[in-house]
Amino acid sequence: MQITWTQEQRERREKFRRFGAEQVAPGAAERDRSGTFHSDSWKALADEGFWTAHVPVEHGGEGGSLWDFLAGLEGLALGADDSGFVLTAVAHAGLVHVLLEHGTTEQKARLLPPLMSGAVGATAATEPTGGSHVAAVHTRATVHDGGRWLLSGDKSHITNAPVADILLVVGRLDGIGKRDITLFVVDRGMTGVSTGEPEDLLGQRTSPTGPIHLRNVPVTEANIVGPAGDGLTTLYSFLAFDRLMYGIVVASQLEALLPATIARTSSRQAFGTAIGNHEYVQDKVVAMRTTVEASRHLAYAAADALIRRDSSYNALASCAKLAASEGGVTSALELVQIFGHSGYDRTQGVERRLRDAVAIRIAGGTTEMQKKNIYKDVVERFATQGS
Structure with a gap:
């Protein structure tokens, strides 16, 4: 499949590449060492209209297509030199996507404007007792009185949690039967909502990650996103979108490293010639x-399938995530090897690429989960053809 950007999309891609290079990249190494999120750049990103591209005009957006947004994301990842900042953007974009696809008119009117103007969003599925098995959640909304519930539980390792203003929480809803997994959207300021300190991570250190604690948070139907009890279907749609974005991001970040890589292989001498x-x-x-190329074009194929509502969407997104996460780690290892001792030296910045790459094998569903998803799709599509 071939994707051709329009002139406007190429301009948007370049606009946010420059934004990343000029606004986000300076000081990225220092923020990595201190584990600091660049909140000023986050607000500036919103002010530049990064989030408005594919949001309908009636909700304050530009009314463009998903490709318009992805062009900006690709540009940001090319220029930012701050993988954690881009990872925070990916997590935020996932919440926006869920609201656009499954939110009510009231939810879109209430939540999209702040999410486009500098508020931070997070999606909370993982719990202390489990990670990729998102169906095994214990967070629960129990009946309180007519039309109201109290939501309680704990989430862990949630991207953006320490700074998030709006949280999408995966939980269970009492009183609707066995099919009870439901998505709830809550604000940080609601009674019973709290977050913990940012985790001290190996990589992606500029993306604040931590726990969320929910203690008898009062919720109503207005807090439920998508049909009650259909939370897994809605969540899987979000996860697939998350995964295709990883394909675009990893491809762009690696592409941005190729000029320095070629400069190294051209200037470094070994055995009488350039390495x-x-x-x-x-x-x-x-x-x-x-x-x-593999990560980017698999992500493009997944995005195309999403737009067409094609059933191959989920598997293609997993293919993009798998290619990006595994190829990203291999490429980062080889980059350290190409740069030799200076690649291992923390003051040179090359080793940061490896630390950041390792996280992508875990975030958004582990490598093992992507393989499981892909194998399941292969069986469903091709098992009968061999009989």
């Missing part, structure tokens, strides 16, 4: 480029 003349080194660069 780029050695086939083993060439193979490392080739693997990086292959990951760029």
Whole structure:
């Protein structure tokens, strides 16, 4: 499948590439060391209209397509040099996507304007007792009185949680039968909502991640996103969108590293010639480029399937995530190898790429979960053809 950006989309991509390079990239290494989220850049990103591209005009957006938003995301990832900041944007974009696809008119009118203007969103599925098995949630909304429930539970390792203003919470709803998993949207300021301190992570250190605590939070039907009891279907739609964005982000981040990589292979000498003349080194660069193209175009294919409502969407998104996460770690390892000792030196910034890459094998569903999703799709599509 071939995707051709329009002139307007190319301009948007370049606009946010420049924004990332000029606004986000400066100081990225220092923020990584201190584990600091760049809140000023987050507000500036919103002020530049990053979130408005595909939001309907009636809710304050520009009324464009999903491709318009993805063009901006690709540009931001190309220029930012701050993987954690971009990861925070991916998590935020997932909440916006859920509201656009499944929110009520009232929810869109109430929540989309702040989410487009600088508020931070988070989606909370993972709990202390489980990660990728999102159906095994214990958070529960118990009946309180007519039309009201009290939501209680704990979420862990939630991207954006320490700074989030609006939270989408996966829980169970009493009184509707066995099919009870439901999505609830709550504000940080609601009674009973609290978040913990940011976690001290190996990589993606500029993306604040931590726990959420819910203690008898009063919720009503106005807090339920999508049909009650249909939360898993809605959540899987969000996760697939999350995964295709990882494909675009990893591809862009690796592409941004190729100029410095080629400069290194051209200038570093070994055995009387530039190391780029050695086939083993060439193979490392080739693997990086292959990951760029595979991740990006699988993500494009998943986005195309999403827009067309094609059933291949979920599996293609998992393919994009798998290519990006596994290829990203391999490429980051090879990048350290190409740069040698300076690649291992924390003051040079190369090792940061490896630390950040490891997280992508876990975030948005582990590598093992992506393989499970892909295998299930293969069986469903092709098992009968061999009989």
